[in-house]
Amino acid sequence: MRWDTLEDEQCSLARTVAVIGDRWSLLVLRECFLRVRRFEEFQSRLSITRHLLADRLKKFVKFGVLRKVKYxxxxxxxxxxxxxxxxxxxxxxxxxxxxxDTHMVDERGRPLLHQHKNCGNFFDPVMICSECGEPLSAKQVHTHPGPGAPQSPAASEA
Known part of the structure; x- marks a missing residue:
């Protein structure tokens, strides 16, 4: 697997890593969710070079994560x-x-708290089953080949 061809892999994780899989991409994305929209503000908040920032923003536009709007x-x-x-x-x-927040905070605690606007409570995100609503953990999940799974060589010869 080559880094520059991950978007072509027949693996959803690899394709996602092609879009968000480096530190600058994740930090730019963080800023987007904190409602930063303008190049200069991204650059100021992240202390990123203009070249790197322009590259990440261009990639997000290419993959449809962001849209570029003239103001x-x-x-x-x-x-x-x-x-x-x-x-x-x-x-x-x-x-x-x-x-x-769980594994990397220091004695000062969490740098940001997240509050749900609807109920007013501070929360921790949890992953639940879309079908029954039960919380999920890695030990409770089995995987099976889906319709987009690569065909094994033996199956394609049959």
């Missing part, structure tokens, strides 16, 4: 807004944040 003509300036595809990455980001 000024002279000079041309753009905002980067999460698409539905981008918003669908929220559970992934929150899972990573929760892992960090």
């Amino acid at each position: 000024q003509d002279r000079p041309a300036r753009y905002e980067y807004i999460l698409t539905q595809r981008g918003l669908d990455l929220y559970p992934i980001v929150m899972s990573i944040v929760h892992w960090g």
